[in-house]
Amino acid sequence: MAQDNPLLLDAATVASWDQTADIVIVGCGMAGACAAIEARNAGASVIAIERSSGCTGTTSAAAGHFYLGGGTAVQKACGFDDDPEDMARYLAAVSIRPDEEKIRLYAHGSVAHFDWLEQQGVPFDRSFYPEKSVVQPTRECLIWTGNEQVWPYRDHARPAPRGHKVAFDGEEGGGALALRILTDAATALGAEILTDSKVEALVSNDASDGSRIVGVRLRNFGETRFIRARKGVILAAGGFGQNAEMVAMHVPILQSAFVQGSPYDDGLAIQLGAAAGGVTEFMDEPFITSPFYPPQDLLKGVLVNGEGKRFVAEDSYHSRTGLISTRQPGGTVYLIVDAEIFAYPRFAELTNQRLVDGYETIAEMEAGLKLSAGSLQATMASYNAHAANGEDPEFHKYPKWIKPLDKGPYAAFDLSFGTAVYTGFTLGGLKVSADGEVLDAAGAAVPGLYAAGACASNLAQDSISYASGTCLGEASFFGRRAGLHAANS
The missing domain is CATH 3.50.50.60 (FAD/NAD(P)-binding domain)
Known part of the structure; x- marks a missing residue:
């Protein structure tokens, strides 16, 4: 041989x-x-x-994130009560084919592994970055980095932030x-x-x-x-x-x-x-992504495909959104926002997530994006009716990110696979x-x-x-x- x-x-x-x-x-x-x-x-x-x-x-x-949990010193210092079993349940829930032995070892050995890293001299601050971001631009340590709060995973395990960034000022270098x-x-x-x-x-x-x-x-x-x-x-x-x-x-x-x-x-x-x-x-x-946040308020917008329909919970971790976006018909994806949350995605220049246009009404946007007559209007009407009650029965977006998109004018960003940079x-x-x-x-x-x-x-x-x-x-x-x-x- x-x-x-x-x-x-x-x-x-x-x-x-x-x-x-x-x-x-x-x-x-x-x-x-x-x-x-x-x-x-x-x-x-x-x-x-x-x-x-x-x-x-x-x-x-890499920015220097380590995905660790189960009650690390940083989690405790920042007031988050995490448990190895919750961490294990979450990792199993998001996996295609969970390797129970590896998940159990990693979840239950996570605290000791964090301590080991510090013993080698790797620095971590006892601080929390509260914004929803791809990476914290400052040296704060703890951040939400996965789909822990996203449905259906939040129903499988109690959510906790587990992204531990090395103490380093800036988005790269940790x-x-x-x-x-x-x-x-x-x-x-x-x-x-x-x-x-x-x-x-x-x-x-x-x-x-x-x-x-x-x-x-x-x-x-x-x-x-x-x-x-x-x-x-x-x-x-x-x-x-x-x-x-x-x-x-x-x-x-x-x-x-x-x-x-x-x-x-x-x-x-x-x-x-x-x-x-x-x-x-x-x-x-x-792994594939084209992150449209930060700023985090853009998570309150909705993502629609070329049929004018939503297809994912917008508060998902950006690589979950990215992968599902690539699977839409023709790769067509638009981010829809209203005047109240309008902002340019922070990485828009790098990702070519261009602003298509602004529109006074959803009907005008539907026509401008060349979507089927009535499709986007129906999607937005249904979303806004439920959002007025703080609900999202279709994709169960976390309540923090739900609001009616009813403050015109409206804007659409093109996040299509093949147009935006993934x-x-x-x-x-x-x-x-x-x-x-x-x-x-x-x-x-x-x-x-x-x-x-x-x-x-x-x-x-x-x-x-x-x-x-x-x-x-x-x-x-x-x-x-x-x-x-x-x-x-």
Whole structure:
């Protein structure tokens, strides 16, 4: 098997090993750094291999949210009473196919994980940002980042805000700060980091008792080297959003979106895992969004499709709204507001959410948008009649965001997929156990091989189950578990 695949080499063909460590980590972003810390704390020697000139990756572009709950010190300080069981019920409710073991471990281990992050030096203020926003522009920590208050999820679990932003002024930079602190912690513990090095293949030892991953081949400035792993190799090298062929095969919708991520999110880690016998899951599910808030009052508007009908609760987390918007006929979507809540979406210049026009009446808007006669008028009449009583029987918008839209003139913003700019990234990856072991088609662990972070599939299964902080939260949490399990193997 190993001899026929350029991504998987037979150890018998390796003349000599250039270096040896207990654990070899491929990629040193959030998952890799946390795996390195835990492996070193367990007494294992660690070599982390990073393609860039420093430990950066997608984490460095993140605002720095960690999705954590169950009663963290920040939640308590801000007066929010959260419970691990509520967190678990929520995560299960939003998932396509809930992994009960991972959800239980994450929810019940969330408080301890928050404490661990602080122990490493990652700073979090004891403060709450009350506005509904994509990311708080200031250093306040706690924020609502998911669909906790959105129907039907709020009926499954008591809502609580769980987005914990690293203490950092501004909308970007918190992720980079957290990663620098964690990589410094890993190196202080003795982990060795090889930069400007690309892992090109895994090395398998085809022993009589079964094959096992025992190392990697890498290239560093034209030089080929072999690094042996006594206990395991952990893949933590990102998703596949920058691999045009893989995107076209698995998530073609992202071909019409701006794809976030590191230039090295080329799917190589996933390909390496598959070459070793691992299987993937949720590869066809993207994160995709074109946020129309803040300002938060725009959530009091309504979204309609090309048939003049509402199709989602407007107070949903922006990636839930974004995914459902892409599924509307022709991708046509309009945000309708009245004079009382009129404002330009904060990110309108970046997202090309253009103001179509203003209209004195809904009938004029209906004609101006070329919607079927009577369609928008019927939608608005029904919505306003119920909103006057603080109700939304169709989509059950949270009462805070319900008001009659009856103060003309009216305005429409074009949020159509293909007109507005949608942003996204990949979510699928290698199927792994709760300890990060890469699993094969039979559900058995591929000996010696682990995966964590964006190349692995854990909690974030689609754009509906996602919340800001899920990526950094699960990458750090399951990265730690992979590092510990590999070290103790």
